[in-house]
C-alpha cells in the first residue's frame with residue numbers, strides 16, 4: 168500500500184523542504200504499518216523550531232480522518248485553534264466554558280446548575296464541545312486533560328486510528344502530575360484533622376492513609392447532605408436552580424470536587440503497591456504532601472496503546488530512544504525516528520560561550536558575582552534590544568535582580584522579573600507592549616513562549632538547566648537512571664536555545680555563561696541533536712581559540 172501524505176497538507180500552504188522530507192519518511196512508515204502488523208507503531212518526529220511541526224501533525228491527522236491530537240502548552244493549543252480551528256474540534260477543561268443557565272453571571276460550567284443536587288441534564292458549551300470532539304475526525308485537547316478524562320473520569324474515548332502527542336518531551340512529567348496524590352496543608356487539616364507526619368518512605372503512608380479512606384467517604388456524604396440543605400425542599404427545583412450558586416454552595420461544590428479527586432488518587436496509590444512511589448513533602452511549615460509515582464511507564468503504555476493504532480510523538484527533541492522507550496514502557500524496536508535539521512542559518516541563531524566557571528551548589532556563592540557581572544555586560548552590549556535571561560531558580564533570579572540594581576542600576580531598570588508562575592502572563596504582556604528594551608528574567612521561560620523578532624534579540628543562559636536534585640522525585644529518578652538525568656538536561660537546553668530564532672526572517676543570539684556547558688557537550692554529545700551541535704560546538708571552539716588553546 169502507498170500513502171501520500173502531501174495530499175493532506177493543510178489547504179493554502181506549501182510544504183517546506185523539511186516538512187516534505189518528514190512527511191515522505193512518515194508516509195513510508197505508515198504504508199509499512201498497513202502492510203505489516205509487526206512494523207513499528209510508535210513514530211517519533213523531531214524537528215527544530217521553524218520547521219512547522221504543527222503542519223506536519225495536522226497533515227497526519229487529516230490523512231487519518233480519525234485522530235486524537237494532544238498538546239501540552241496553552242500557546243500551542245491556541246495556535247492549533249487559530250490556524251486550523253475549522254478542521255479540528257478543540258475541547259478544554261470545564262472551567263473554560265460558561266454555564267448557559269445564568270446569562271447574567273459568568274459562572275463556569277464546573278459550577279453550573281447541573282452540578283447541584285437535582286440539577287438539569289442539559290448540554291452546555293462544555294458538553295457540546297466534548298461531544299463535538301468525540302464525533303469529529305480530529306479531537307484536539309490538552310495532554311493532561313485527556314489523561315485525566317480517560318483515567319479519573321473513566322470517559323469512554325474510543326480507540327482511534329492515530330494519536331499525535333505534540334510537545335511530547337513533556338509527556339512523562341505531565342503523566343506524573345496526573346497520577347500524583349497531593350494534599351495541601353489546608354486539606355490535610357480539614358480531612359485528617361492535622362498535617363500528616365513526615366515519613367521517609369511512601370509505603371509508610373499506606374496504613375496511615377488507609378485509615379482515612381472511610382472518613383473521607385463519610386465527609387463526602389456529609390457534603391452531599393449539606394448541598395441538599397442549601398437547596399430547601401419546599402422550594403421548587405426550577406425556582407432554586409434559576410439563581411446562581413450562593414457562596415456556601417460554591418464552597419461545598421469545590422470541596423466535593425477536591426474530595427472526589429483526592430479519593431480517586433488516594434485509592435489508586437493504596438492499590439498500586441507494586442509500584443515505587445516517592446514522598447515530596449518540603450520542610451516549610453505549610454507544605455503540601457505529594458505521593459508521586461516514580462515512573463509512569465505502565466500508564467503511558469496503556470495510554471499510547473489503548474488510544475490508537477499508531478502513535479506519533481512530536482517535539483523539537485525527545486531525547487535518547489532507549490531512555491524514551493523505557494520511560495513509556497515501549498519496546499525500543501517498536502519505535503522509529505524521523506528527524507530534520509534547522510531551516511535557519513547559523514548566523515541567525517549563534518551561541519556565544521562566555522564561561523565564568525562551572526556552576527554548582529558548591530561553587531554558587533563564589534561564582535555568582537561573576538555571572539551577574541557578565542549579565543550586566545551583556546545587557547550593556549544590547550542597549551536597544553529586548554531579551555530574556557534564564558536563571559537556574561527563583562532564588563537565583565532574586566539574587567541577580569538585587570545584585571544588578573546595585574551593580575548596574577540603569578540596566579537593571581530594563582528587567583522584568585517574573586518571581587512566580589502567576590507573574591508570567593502579565594510580564595509577557597508588558598514585555599510585548601512596552602516600546603522600551605525590556606528584558607525578561609525567569610527560571611521558567613525555557614519553553615511555551617513565543618518571542619519572535621524584536622521581542623527577543625538576545626537571551627542568556629546563566630546556568631545549565633539540570634533538573635533540581637533538591638526535589639526528591641528528581642533525585643530518585645536520577646539515582647535509578649543517570650542517562651535519564653542527562654537526557655532531561657539536554658531536552659531543557661535544546662528548548663531554551665529554541666527561543667532565539669522563531670522563523671525564517673528572525674535572528675537572536677544565545678549567551679551561555681555556565682562553564683559546565685563544554686563538559687556537558689563533551690560527555691553527552693550523543694544526546695544532543697545535530698542542529699544544536701552545529702551552533703554549540705563552534706561556540707566552544709571559538710572560546711578555545713580566543714583563549715589561545
Ligand code: SF4
Nearest residue numbers: 266267279280281291
Ligand atoms: S450542562 Fe447546563 S447546567 Fe450544566 S453547566 Fe452546562 S449549561 Fe450549565
